[in-house]
Amino acid sequence: MADHLASKVTRLKSLALDIDRDAEDQNRYLDSVDSDFLSVTGLLSGSVKRFSTMARSGRDNRKLLCGVVAALLIAFFILSYLLSRART
Numbered sequence: 001m002a003d004h005l006a007s008k009v010t011r012l013k014s015l016a017l018d019i020d021r022d023a024e025d026q027n028r029y030l031d032s033v034d035s036d037f038l039s040v041t042g043l044l045s046g047s048v049k050r051f052s053t054m055a056r057s058g059r060d061n062r063k064l065l066c067g068v069v070a071a072l073l074i075a076f077f078i079l080s081y082l083l084s085r086a087r088t
Helices: 002-056 059-087
Strands: none
Touching: 002 059
């Protein structure tokens, strides 16, 4: 009976250690994801500020902005068309 109880305690201890290691690994992963999100947030906020400055400035920049947006939309539709053709 004591041996049976000792084996169960040993298995529970092993399981608890595995859970602890897994929790530590997940915490490290979440910390790295958090730092990645912070760096992306910084990049996006800088891009939004530059975009807003360009949109608020003179009329020539608005024409350029419309051209860039149109080119990006056309590129998006061409890529989506090519990807849909590649799948079939």
